[in-house]
Amino acid sequence: MTLPRVAVLGLWHETNTYGPNPADLAAFEAFELVSGDDVRRHHAGDRSVISGFLAATELDPVPVHSAGAWPSGPASAETLIALVDRLTGALAAAARPAPFDGVLLNLHGAMVAAGAPDVEALIVRHIRTIVGDVPVAAVLDLHANPSPAFVAACTVVLAYDTYPHVDMWERGREAAALLAEAVNGRALTTTVAKTPLLTCPLSQSTDAEPMRGLLARAKARAEAAGIARISLTPGxxxxxxxxxxxxVLVVADAHLAADARRVANDTLADIESHAADFDTRRPDATTAVREALAASAAPQAARPVVLADVADNIGGGSPGDGTALLAELIAQDAPDAVVVIADAEVARRAAELGVGxxxxxxxxxxxxxxxxxxxALTAEIITVTDGTYTTTGTWMTGQSFSMGTTAVLRSRGLRVVVTERATPPFHREHLTSVGIDPATVPIIVAKGAVAWRSAFPDAARAIEVATPGVCPVDLSTLPRTTTPIRVVA
Known part of the structure; x- marks a missing residue:
C-alpha cells in the first residue's frame, strides 16, 4: 500500500517586538536552516516536533525545509523574504516528482517581521499556492498567538501541553496521526476562540494553577463532547x-462543529472567570538577592537557590545581558554565585587573553x-571554551547548541559566565559544559521565567525576580500600540 506523501516544513521564531536584537538570517543559520535530507540529519535522535513528524508510520513524511532561531526582536523584511523564498523554493522542488497529499508544519505561532505582523498566516498562504487544497496540520508552541486567519487556513492546529515544554515530539507525532486521518477522508476542522487577557509567563506554568486546572477542565469538556483535540495557548x-x-484551539470532526464551538466558548469563559489568578507580583533585585543569600547561608542549606531574571528572559527574546542581579550580588558581597551574561566583546577579549x-x-x-x-569587573579568567554542547535534557533532547566563545571569569566568590551568543538556560549543559556543577553552587542566576526549571529540576528554591527588561513581570510597563482582540467561536 502506498502511504500518503506529506511535506514536513518548519519556520519557528518567538518574536519579542520590544527586543533590541533583530532576527537576521545569520541567527537562523546558527540555530537551524536546513533543507531536504539535512532536515532528517539535523533532527536525528532528538525529541523535537520535526522528529515527531518524521516518526509517522501512517504517512510518507518527506523532509523538505526547516528554519528556526532563538527568540529575539522582529526579523527584517529582507530576512523574511529570504526565509519564505527558501521554504517555498524547497517545497516547489520537492513537489515536482509527485504532488503532496498533505503538509506537516512546525511553527511557533508568535513570529513577527517588519511589515508582517502575522508571519504564520503568511506562510500558510504561500504553502497553499504550491500544494493546493490539501490537509495541513500545524503544531504551535504553548506561547503562540494564533490568529483566526491562520487557523482558518489550516485543517488541524494543536499546541504543546506543557510549560516547560517537554512534549514536543509527542505533539509532532499526534499531529501526524491526525493529518493521516484527514488525508484518508476524515473531515477535521479547527475552531479558535480568543481572549485579550495578557499574562506573564510566570503564571503560565502547566504544573501549577491556574493553567493546570484550566487544561484539565478543557480536556474533560472535549472528551465528553467527542472532540478530537483541544489546546490552550496562554500566548x-x-x-x-x-x-x-x-x-483555545479545538480540533473536531466537521459534523461536530456546533459542539466544537460550545467547548471552545465554555473554555474561554472558564479562562476569563480565572483572570485574577494570572496576576503576578515578584520582589525586586535587592530583596531577592537578600533572600537568596539568607537561604544559602543556612547550615547544610540545599543547593542551588535559583534567582530567575524574569525580564531578561532569553527564551522570551531578551538580549541576555541584563545586569541588575549581577550588580546586586556584587553589592551584597555574595560569597559564591554563578551568573551568565551575554557579552560578545568581553567573551572574545577573555579568549584572546587566555586562562590564568x-x-x-x-x-x-x-x-x-x-x-x-x-x-565594572576585574576578574581572573578560569575557563575558555567554544560554547558548544549537546543536551541530554528534556528540551530538544539530543540537539546540539552553541553559546559561541564562552569564558568563565572569577571575582572573589562570584563566577560570571560570559557568552558570545545569548542562549536560553534550557539545559544543564549551559553550565556543565564550562565545568560548573549546578548542584554545588549556592546561588545561580537563570535568565528565564519558567523553562529554566527543566535544566535545574533539583533547585532547592526558586526566587523569581522583577528585574528590568523587555520581558517584565509587570506587563503594564511595556508601551502597546495594538489592542488584543476577543474572538468567540
Missing amino acids: FAYSDVDRAGIS RTISAEIGAKADDRHGTPV
Missing part, C-alpha cells in the same frame, strides 16, 4: 500584535537601555 504578551492573548590572565571590563547592558547599566 506571548511581549508581542505588540492584536492576536496576542490566550487562545586577569581581565578588567565593563560587562553587560550593551544591547539597549532597558536591562541595567554595564558592571
Whole structure:
C-alpha cells in the first residue's frame, strides 16, 4: 500500500517586538536552516516536533525545509523574504516528482517581521499556492498567538501541553496521526476562540494553577463532547500584535462543529472567570538577592537557590545581558554565585587573553537601555571554551547548541559566565559544559521565567525576580500600540 506523501516544513521564531536584537538570517543559520535530507540529519535522535513528524508510520513524511532561531526582536523584511523564498523554493522542488497529499508544519505561532505582523498566516498562504487544497496540520508552541486567519487556513492546529515544554515530539507525532486521518477522508476542522487577557509567563506554568486546572477542565469538556483535540495557548504578551492573548484551539470532526464551538466558548469563559489568578507580583533585585543569600547561608542549606531574571528572559527574546542581579550580588558581597551574561566583546577579549590572565571590563547592558547599566569587573579568567554542547535534557533532547566563545571569569566568590551568543538556560549543559556543577553552587542566576526549571529540576528554591527588561513581570510597563482582540467561536 502506498502511504500518503506529506511535506514536513518548519519556520519557528518567538518574536519579542520590544527586543533590541533583530532576527537576521545569520541567527537562523546558527540555530537551524536546513533543507531536504539535512532536515532528517539535523533532527536525528532528538525529541523535537520535526522528529515527531518524521516518526509517522501512517504517512510518507518527506523532509523538505526547516528554519528556526532563538527568540529575539522582529526579523527584517529582507530576512523574511529570504526565509519564505527558501521554504517555498524547497517545497516547489520537492513537489515536482509527485504532488503532496498533505503538509506537516512546525511553527511557533508568535513570529513577527517588519511589515508582517502575522508571519504564520503568511506562510500558510504561500504553502497553499504550491500544494493546493490539501490537509495541513500545524503544531504551535504553548506561547503562540494564533490568529483566526491562520487557523482558518489550516485543517488541524494543536499546541504543546506543557510549560516547560517537554512534549514536543509527542505533539509532532499526534499531529501526524491526525493529518493521516484527514488525508484518508476524515473531515477535521479547527475552531479558535480568543481572549485579550495578557499574562506573564510566570503564571503560565502547566504544573501549577491556574493553567493546570484550566487544561484539565478543557480536556474533560472535549472528551465528553467527542472532540478530537483541544489546546490552550496562554500566548506571548511581549508581542505588540492584536492576536496576542490566550487562545483555545479545538480540533473536531466537521459534523461536530456546533459542539466544537460550545467547548471552545465554555473554555474561554472558564479562562476569563480565572483572570485574577494570572496576576503576578515578584520582589525586586535587592530583596531577592537578600533572600537568596539568607537561604544559602543556612547550615547544610540545599543547593542551588535559583534567582530567575524574569525580564531578561532569553527564551522570551531578551538580549541576555541584563545586569541588575549581577550588580546586586556584587553589592551584597555574595560569597559564591554563578551568573551568565551575554557579552560578545568581553567573551572574545577573555579568549584572546587566555586562562590564568586577569581581565578588567565593563560587562553587560550593551544591547539597549532597558536591562541595567554595564558592571565594572576585574576578574581572573578560569575557563575558555567554544560554547558548544549537546543536551541530554528534556528540551530538544539530543540537539546540539552553541553559546559561541564562552569564558568563565572569577571575582572573589562570584563566577560570571560570559557568552558570545545569548542562549536560553534550557539545559544543564549551559553550565556543565564550562565545568560548573549546578548542584554545588549556592546561588545561580537563570535568565528565564519558567523553562529554566527543566535544566535545574533539583533547585532547592526558586526566587523569581522583577528585574528590568523587555520581558517584565509587570506587563503594564511595556508601551502597546495594538489592542488584543476577543474572538468567540
